[in-house]
Amino acid sequence: GNSVTQMEGPVTLSEEAFLTINCTYTATGYPSLFWYVQYPGEGLQLLLKATKADDKGSNKGFEATYRKETTSFHLEKGSVQVSDSAVYFCALSSGGSNYKLTFGKGTLLTVNP
Amino acid sequence: DTAVSQTPKYLVTQMGNDKSIKCEQNLGHDTMYWYKQDSKKFLKIMFSYNNKELIINETVPNRFSPKSPDKAHLNLHINSLELGDSAVYFCASSSRGGASEQYFGPGTRLTVT
Numbered sequence: 381g382n383s384v385t386q387m388e389g390p391v392t393l394s395e396e397a398f399l400t401i402n403c404t405y406t407a408t409g410y411p412s413l414f415w416y417v418q419y420p421g422e423g424l425q426l427l428l429k430a431t432k433a434d435d436k437g438s439n440k441g442f443e444a445t446y447r448k449e450t451t452s453f454h455l456e457k458g459s460v461q462v463s464d465s466a467v468y469f470c471a472l473s474s475g476g477s478n479y480k481l482t483f484g485k486g487t488l489l490t491v492n493p
Numbered sequence: 494d495t496a497v498s499q500t501p502k503y504l505v506t507q508m509g510n511d512k513s514i515k516c517e518q519n520l521g522h523d524t525m526y527w528y529k530q531d532s533k534k535f536l537k538i539m540f541s542y543n544n545k546e547l548i549i550n551e552t553v554p555n556r557f558s559p560k561s562p563d564k565a566h567l568n569l570h571i572n573s574l575e576l577g578d579s580a581v582y583f584c585a586s587s588s589r590g591g592a593s594e595q596y597f598g599p600g601t602r603l604t605v606t
Contacts, residue, residue, distance in 0.1 A: 414594075418534075423497075423583055423597035467534055480526070480549050481595060483536040 382407045386470045386484035393460055393491050401455040401487050403444075403470035411472040413437075413446050413453040414481065418467040427455075427468070460491045496520050497598035499584050505604045506574055513570045514601045516584030522596070524548075524589055525567035527559060530581040530600070542567055543589065574605045 386403040393399060405411065412431045416424040428437030433448035442457045453470060470484040497518045506512050518525065526549075527539040541549035542561040556572040567584060584598040 416597075423599045424536075424585075424595075425597070426594045429594065469536065480538040480541055480551075482538075486534040486536070488534075 382411070382472060382474055382482040384470050384472055384482055384484035386468075386487055388485070388487070389467075390488040390490060393489070395462055395491055395493050396459045397491075399455070399457040399460045399464075399489065401468055401470075401489070403453045403455065403484060405451050405453065405470075405472050407451075407472055407474050407482075409474055411474045413444070414471045414473070415442070415444055415453070415455050416469040416471060416483075418469065418486070420466070424469065460489070462491045462493050465489055465491045497584055497586055497596050499582075499598040499601050501601060502599065503602050503604075505606065507606055508574055508576060510574050511570070511572045512574060512603070513568055514582055514584075514603075516567045516569070516598055518565055518584075518586040518596070518598075520586055520596060522586040522588050523564050524587050524593075525561065525564075526585040526587075526595065527567065527569050528583040528585060528597075530583060532580070536583070540567075540569075571603075574603075576605050579603055579605045 383406045414429045415427040417427045418424045428439045430437040430446035436445045444455045467486045469486045471481045524543045526541045530536045540559040545561045558570045561567045581600045583600050585595040587593040587595040
């Protein structure tokens, strides 16, 4: 079956530090890959996505590249802000008639001023 | 305008009771989902409906019964509530397609005492 493994948190950084959150996956076929973000007390929002190998998703300074050879989709940001403090979820959708998202366990990021 | 709304936001009830959570989306999507988020933030799909038809039914106790009266609504009824049902329940919707973004509601925090 499908699975997503992302680095355990929590991650604590100072403002303007570089962020990497690792994500690897196991899936049949050619999944679409996503990063969702959950701010405190809110639902999830899509941060970025990639639908095929070597695609790069980007949004709000965050980037992730779909690497089929390493089955990875690591999230990066060059300079984090306090407002980036949230829980980040890597997820995949394997398509077909089943559009469910399989999520990683989430990584809590705290950015200190 | 709220895209995906859920009611109630908080639900505190006693073991053995029956309760319902309602979800509505005004995005014109034809697919809706229920997810459960446990205390460790782990998210798992429970059900998915497409055009009022059940297409995903994960291993969920029979006490949970989804109902979709139309494409814009997906309700979740829970019978004989147990302590282990305490969690945050998220509704989501999307257009059809594995690469489609899922839009999440704000969540319903259910506490069973």
